Each structure stands twice: as C-alpha cells, then as structure tokens.
Amino acid sequence: MSETLFTKIINREIPAEIVYEDDQCLAFKDINPQAPLHVLVIPKKSIAKLAHATPEDQALLGHLLLTANDVARDQGHADDFRLVINNGIEAGQSVFHLHVHILAGRSFSWPPG
C-alpha cells in the first residue's frame, strides 16, 4: 500500500497531538475536529480501508475498538461517544489508512449526513 499522511504521523515525519500509542496502534487528535473530542485511532499496519481487512486482522480490529473505548474514557468521555469508520469515498473516507473516529462532547443526530 502506498504511504499516506497517517504513515508519516506514525513515523513522526509530520506532527500530531498523540494521546495514546502501543505496538499495534496510535491515537491522535483530528486536525479538523467535528466535536469537542475528536481523536483518530489507527493501526500501525497499513490497511487502506476496513474492506481490505482480512481474518488475519481480527485481533487487530478488536484492539482498535478496545483502544477507542479506553481513549474515550481517558479523555473524560467514558459513557457517551460515537465511533465512526468511513469506508470508501462515497462514505466520506478521505485518508486511505484505516482509522476509527472517536467523537464526543456534544449531542449527535441520527442518521448521519
């Protein structure tokens, strides 16, 4: 997979406000926040989009969700938050490195736009 700007954030080639890191993933503040808390959780493994994940990625995908839960709690939003994965251009994906959006700190409507 070609390198995206998220690979550059993982490699510290461009700056980001990192709030969590371990051997499998990185979480950092979104540069254009859509809520008082807007953090992206990304795998260090390059997966362009969720649709490209395989059974081999099962544990990693579970780890991303549990990490998102931990990050939301640690950022002061244990009870109310929204997780979003945009898969593909029509769904709103703009960076082709799998990421989970954590949004919290305001009310959210449904369905999303």
Ligand code: 5GP
């Ligand atoms: P997508 O639209 O692919 O689901 O989400 C990509 C997200 O990455 C957007 O919310 C956008 O604001 C964020 N983003 C794009 N470029 C950067 C950047 O250079 N740094 C950070 N921290 N976030 C970025």
